[in-house]
Amino acid sequence: MTRLSGADAILQSVINNGVDTIFGLPGGQLDYFFDAMYHEKSRVNLIGTRHEQGAAYMAFGYARSTGKVGTYTVVPGPGVLNSTAALCSAYATDTPVLCITGQIPSRSIGKGYGELHELPDQLATLKSLTKYAERIEHPSQAPDVVNQAFKALTSGRPRPVSLEMPMDIMAMESDVTLQTAYENTPLAPDLDRIKAAAKILGRAKRPLIVVGGGAIHAAAEVQEIAEMLQAPVVSFRSGRGIVSDQHYLGQNYPAGHQLWADADVILGIGTRLQLQQQFWGTDDDLKIIRIDIDPVEIDRITVPEVGIVGDAKLSLQNLIPEVGRHNDKRESREEELNGLKHSMLQKIGKVQPQMSYLEVIRQELPEDGYFCDEITQVGFTSWYGFPVYEPRHLITCGYQGTLGYGYATALGVKVAHPDKAVISVTGDGGFLFTATELATAVQYGINLVTIIFNNNKFGNVQRQQKEWFGGRLITSDLHNPDFVKFAESFGAAAYRTNSPEGLRQFIRKGLAHNGPTIIEVEITEDMASPWEFILTPPVRGQK
CATH class of the missing domain: 3.40.50.970 (Thiamin diphosphate (ThDP)-binding fold, Pyr/PP domains)
Structure with missing residues (x-):
């Protein structure tokens, strides 16, 4: 005591x-x-x-x-x-x-x-x-x-x-009386359900794995079962990088939409499967297996063929050997799935100028670096257009869509990983929500590189006002400070550019700097809508 x-x-x-x-x-x-x-x-x-x-x-x-x-x-x-x-x-x-x-x-x-x-x-x-x-x-x-x-x-x-x-x-x-730390014991799955799932997966002809944040700690097991089944692995936001985008089985969200149409078995691991079940569609020919730590999530939208409540890592460690007992001999799908990657890259390449800027950021950010999005046009596009190689390396706010969360969140990421490169992308509207934390970044020497895509508007809102309300614009045009002078007034390094190649040189300077860096990217034309590859239509009939 x-x-x-x-x-x-x-x-x-x-x-x-x-x-x-x-x-x-x-x-x-x-x-x-x-x-x-x-x-x-x-x-x-x-x-x-x-x-x-x-x-x-x-x-x-x-x-x-x-x-x-x-x-x-x-x-x-x-x-x-x-x-x-x-x-x-x-x-x-x-x-x-x-x-x-x-x-x-x-x-x-x-x-x-x-x-x-x-x-x-x-x-x-x-x-x-x-x-x-x-x-x-x-x-x-x-x-x-x-x-x-x-x-x-x-x-x-x-x-x-x-x-x-x-x-x-x-x-x-x-x-x-002080206590020792609480120690969590992973929740073990029901082994009968594991066996039932293994039989279905072993006999599947075109299995598809969908992962979310609940599978992050089970990345090695996800890749192992994916390779066993030759099953592509798809995620939306939180699951990105569980299987690297450098692996042929790691597929982006719009590729997942295409794969969903022909899949016969879905293995959902630590994911709500909300968009897929509500918008891509289900039917009697599609068997869904769910692994989730939350029993409420298992049948929230549809009732799966098999629902396994348990820790993702422990569940997969039990499932993998069982699948091995039933698994059909499978030919590699590497050529097919690399072809799908290439075709999807061609399709999403039209989302400009976002994809050109994201390509430069990916080339300059080390493979183990962290990318933090924001509720902005480049952020939306990054959900499917920015390659991610490790779990937790694409930071988003999930379904909450919290405008203005990005800059301060990215500072927290950098504090957690002082020896890793961290790049934050934001719009002019979202940045100003927490822009005064520049003072914190300078005071504590947090060398975050932040890219402000400045189009002097709430871009998503203004697009909707033009398309849905006959161009009646209201409070979507913004008056902004000179972001370079604004950042410099706090003592941060600051630059301005209007091209991807201009951005490249300033990212290099920012990553080498020992304090915070702000890079303003001037956007003078409307950005292409990123939503074609997110709000995708049904590909299967509803039950």
Whole structure:
């Protein structure tokens, strides 16, 4: 038993669970927690941000690119509310983000006195946005509650959690029994279901594998079973890189749309299969096998032929030898699938100028570098037009579509991987959501390369206004600063270009620079719509 303040008890407990980096913004209800971090500077890397949403997005990027828990701390009330868009993104992408927030004095909670930063029911609000939220009401409770939080973060379907502690409890000292870290035991699959799935897969003529974020930790097993079955592997966003785009079995999303039409068996691993089932279509000739850690997800849209609830890696380790007992002899599909890659590249090549810029970025970004998208025309195109070679190396916000998330998230990715190259792409509209985090990037020497594609508009919105509403434009044209001068005013390196080759030379300068770099790309013509290859029509009849 150790004598600790409430703030120290939380901090020691999260450190015991492997947290080594915290993003945050100080304030009254967190004074004791920040003082606790001051005394643990050798064990915790604290990155102070300029806005709460910046702190939360950085934690999101840290977690999204590592698979480890990303942690941030902000004051209660308006502070934690400012961070909720990042919590929504973490929930949508099954990303383990831990929010540590303060609270008003414990004696005032629920009284409506109007204390600084008071919300009517902060805990209820956070419970609606997270997998688990709890209040710690005494320092001695901290170790157990923190471990419960890490159980929620690391077991089952990972999603964000939130912990709060009143400011007076953070200051209170008490005897505290610290605990060892929570250790997750992977969920084992039902072996009868494994055997049933193996028989179907072994006899499949044209199997297709679809992977999502739930299969990231099982990349080796995914590739092994794919090669056994000669089954192409398709993903949309989170699963990109599980099988490298350099491998003939790794196919992009529009290629998956074509392959879906002729497939006889689908193996979905750690994926919602939402777009495929709702939009590509299903019929009686298509057998679907699902592996998912979340039992609710298995039959959310359709009932699969076989549903396996379990950890993806452990499930595949059991499935692979069973498939081997039933697998037909298979000829290599390398020539066929390389041909499909080539034909798809020709088709998506018309999405310009996005594809030309993405080609340059891919050539200049090292193979183990990280690419962070944004809700922008180049970002949308990257979902199928940017080759990805390793899991977690394409960072997106998933179905939440959180405009403005990209820049601060990419800073978190770079903090997590200081020795790897990281490139962020953003539009002029999205960048300004968290642009003041340039101050954070300069202060902490975060050498992120950010490319702003500036067309002085919300491009997607304006396209819809032209096509759907007869060209009645409203609030889609933007007035922007001079982005080069803006970045330089913070002390960042900044450049401007209007061509892919011009971008190439500035990417090289940015990657070699020891601080943040902003590259503005001037876009004077409308970009081609990327949606033809995302919003694809049905290729099978509905049941």
